[in-house]
Amino acid sequence: MPQPPPEFSGRETIVDTACPLDCPDSCSLAITVRNGKILKIDGSRRNATTGGYICAKVRRFDQRVYGDGRLQYPAVRKGPRGSGRFSRITWDEAIELVTSKMIDIRDRWGAEAIVPYSYGGSNGLLSQDTTDAQLFRRFGASRLARTVCAAPTGAANMALYGKMPSVSYEDYPHAKLIVMWGANPSASGIHLIPYLREAQRRGGQLVVVDPRTTPLARQANLHLALKPGTDVVVALAVHRYLFETGCADEAFLAAHTRGASRLRERAQSWTLARAAEIAGIDQVALERFAELYAASSPALVRCGWGL
Ligand code: SF4
Incomplete structure (x- = not known):
């Protein structure tokens, strides 16, 4: 007789x-299971980088899987919106209802009147802009530029670098200066x-640029709590400082970039004093940041997705 799989x-x-x-x-992850039911979720060491340590959200994910409030079957609203009254229907009925509404909208207003809204999370391979995208493109539905969270960062990175470059965690401890800009x-x-702690332990400097006093900001060698929306002028002031003091790597700029002279012109009016005033930060602190960046190599700037 065939044996059940170990989980069952x-x-x-x-x-x-x-x-x-x-x-x-x-x-x-190492998940303890009995008869197909999760008993415990823990990290495992198979991924050396994550080293057995996982976030609190996923450690308690079983509460989400088995929680009373989890939606487990399709239901249609009965009564006015907000009344919270729903009645259960079958999957066939639900699919029929949704497809007939989609077809009705397409026939009356065109398929672009439908926005297939989704983003990251636990979508998995079936619905993370894969088969779902295929379906909606065939249907002719409108497209979604994802979210205000990642879309601007993605567009800026593609325009600047042609891809989304990153630094592997293992390289962080080698940096003499790490700038965490809008990342928490x-x-x-x-x-x-x-890895940040290891970099600091080795003598690297940590600068946090963030309006909030995040836990990391408290441990940083320098925290620039600039006003939201003033990041660009602070960055331009640092650029100006590098150009004016001869610390910009002109040979590298000539060999690998386009538009450096326009950047220099753009930064010209942003003195450290002017940027510090607009950003609401101490000019001496901003000067220290610019000096640190000019003097440290290798230096690493990590921008958050919201920038
Ligand atoms: S959400 Fe991220 S940090 Fe949390 S367990 Fe998953 S991969 Fe790890």
Whole structure:
């Protein structure tokens, strides 16, 4: 007689897997299961970078899977919006209802009247802009430029570099200066923190540019709490400083970039004093940042997605 798989054998079994969420850390997980039910979610060391440490959100993911409030079947609203009254229907009825409405909208106003709204999370391979995109493109539906979170960063990176460049965690400790600009890894990139600590332990300087006093800002060598929306003038002032003091690597700029002279012109009016005043920060602190950046090599700037 065929034996049931270990997860359904009645014994506790540890299943090695990986976190499916839209998070770059890709933690390896060790999930204790009995008869197909999750008993415990823990990190495993198979992914050396995440090293057995996982975020609190996924550690308690079983509460989400088995929570009373989880939607487990399709239901249609009965009564006015907000009344919270729904009645259960079958999957066939739900699919029929949705497709007939989509076809009706397409026939009356055109398929572009439908926005297929979705973003990251636990969509997985089937619906992370893959088969779902195929469906909606065939249908002729309108397109979504994803979210205000990642779309501007993606567009800026593509325009500047032609791709989304990144620095591997293992390289951070080699930096003499790390600038965390609008990023809060204590909340949204927890596995970077040990690498930042290691960089500081080796004598590297950490600068945090963030209006908020984040946990990382408290540990930084320098925190620039600039006013929201003033990042560009602060960056231009640092550029101006580098050009004016002869610290810009002109040979590199000539060999690998286009438009450096226009950047120089653009930065020309942004003295450290003017930028500091607009950004609401101490001019001496901004000067220190510019000096640190000019003097440190290798230096690393990590921008958050919202910038
Ligand atoms: S940090 Fe959390 S969300 Fe990100 S991969 Fe690890 S377990 Fe998943």
